[in-house]
Amino acid sequence: MLNNIYDALRSSIPMPDAARFYGLEINRAEFAACPFHPDNTPSLKIYEEHYYCFGCGAHGDVTDFTARLFRISQYDAAVKLNADFGLHLTDQQSVPMQQTVSPEVACRNWLHSAERILNEYLNMLCRWRMEYAPKTPDEKLHPHFVESLTKMEQYRFLYEQIRFGSESEKRRLYLTEHETLRKLAERMKQLTAVKSAPKRKAI
Ligand SMILES: [Zn+2]
Known part of the structure; x- marks a missing residue:
């Protein structure tokens, strides 16, 4: 029985997927260079549901790993994993997530939302070019x-790359443009929030 989002994340995102997704290279023996201490010989063992570093002793599950890697709280790490892997888990997750989201599905979900966000942003830029164009030369x-x-x-x-690129191009974007799109989505959210805030009546 899965009690919370952390359990759900642990069973939905295999630890090796998350490690690779966030840039670790895992060798055949399932070891990676540990990002938590200077590590010349890969000493971070990546198991299916957790990791353990034989060098510095760092260990934990997929949420611990993400929190430590990005120096964010456990909760923020859960939110990030949820978004990065295209899951739709909630804090009150009480129903077990049966299926594991494959990297392919996560990639497809990401491309889908990236396309939507970019489309929205580009439309906004078009509007801005008209609305905010200077009225006088100075x-x-x-x-x-x-x-x-x-x-x-x-x-x-x-x-255009996201819409019309080859599969390998899209896959590359999925791996490299994550942060760009995440920031853009955040900004769009803020801009929309400002726009929809009740305006004071002009006196
Ligand atoms: Zn280590």
Whole structure:
């Protein structure tokens, strides 16, 4: 019986998947260089549901690993894993997650949400270019207008790669653009929150 999100994460995300996903190289003996101490000989053993370092003694499950690696709390690590692996677990998780999410499914889920976020962002940049365009030649440029000029090409390229790229390209993006998209999603959320906040009536 799984009692909470930590149990659910442990049984949904194999430890080796998370380790690889966050950049560790695991050798055939299932050892990786330990990111928690200077490690010349790989001494971090990656088991299916936990890890143990024979060098520094670091050990724990997938949530412990993520928390330690990114120096974040256990709770934030759980939220991050939930998002990065495209799971939809909640804090009150009481129903056991039966199926393990395969890396392929996680990748597909990520691509799907990345496409949506990028589409939203690009639409917003288009709007900004019109709305915040300077009305006179000597007007100071609005940051939104500047952003619409500087970011458009880079993100449109990313969007097109995600939509039309080859499978291997998409897989690479999934591994490399995670942080970019996570930050963008966070920012979009904030921008939407600001926009939908009740406006004061002009006097
Ligand atoms: Zn270690």
